[in-house]
Structures are given as structure tokens and as C-alpha cells.
Amino acid sequence: MSIRIDGAEALIRRIDNIASMRKVKASIRQATIFLRGKVADYPNVRRFKNWRLYGNSAQAQRMRAGFFYHLKNGDIEVPYRRGSSPKSEKLGQSWTTRTANAGWTGIVGTNVSYAELVQSSEKQYSAHRQTGWVTTRQVEQLHGQTAVNYIREALLREVQDGK
DSSP states (O other): OOOOOTTHHHHHHHHHHHHHTHHHHHHHHHHHHHHHHHHSOOOOOOOOOOGGGSSSOHHHHHHHHHHHHHHHTTSSOSSOOTTTSTTOOOHHHHOEEEEEGGGTEEEEEOOOTTHHHHHOTTTOOHHHHHTTOOOHHHHHHHHHHHHHHHHHHHHHHHHHHOO
């Protein structure tokens, strides 16, 4: 005597496919690429006068002396050109993505030495804020839900399709 269940093999295959969560892991990669695009976007060039440079205060004199020192030593270039001036590390282009934890974690990052001063919520210079550089926290607040939605939709497709 034997019992045969038709469709058991297909059901087991479907459960195995759902358990692998390939679509969800792919959407995690997609979400990190999406967020990378948002954080790596250069703001439009905006010029403004740095009011701290003007006047005879000790701070203004130090800032001007520092500027001319670095200009003379070739550390800076006037006008500064994003991505091609001597000390530029091409911040926007440097942002990368990777996955960890067997594809369950998406990471967006950069190794540019001055990135925190430009795009960190905690350490961003006011000049960078004034010129429109977005912080990592702002990207998370503005676009994080879209990234979560990518993953949620993939999870629903994974369970519904099972393929």
C-alpha cells in the first residue's frame, strides 16, 4: 500500500524557492543602489560670501592667512573645481554599495577622507549645508521608505509567485 500526493514535488520546490528569498535579496541590492544615487548626487553649484572672512577680527585674519598659505603651497586651487582640483577625492563618485550577511544587509559607503565634513549630519560644515550638500540622514529620511517599499514588494512577490 502506498499514498501518493500529487503536486508534492512542486510544493517542495516552491517552498525552497521562497526560503531562498532571491527576490528579496535582489531588492536589498536594488535599494542600496537607489540610496547610493541619492547620497552621491552633487548639489547645484551655489556661491556665497563667507562673512567670517571679512573684517579685522582675529578669526578672519587667521582664516585669510590659512587660505593664502594653502594657496601658496598648492593645497587648494582657485577657483575650486569639483572632481579635478588637487585635493578632490571625487566624493560623489566614491560612494559604493555592497551586501553583507548573506545578502540580507545592504551597505552604502565611501572612504573619502573628508566625507563626514561634507555629508554627515553630525559633522557637516555649515558651508556645505548652505551649498546644498545632502546628509546621509536626510537621504534616509527622504528616501528610506522607498527603499523599504522595494523590499516589501519583493517579499510579497516572492511569497505569491514562489518561483
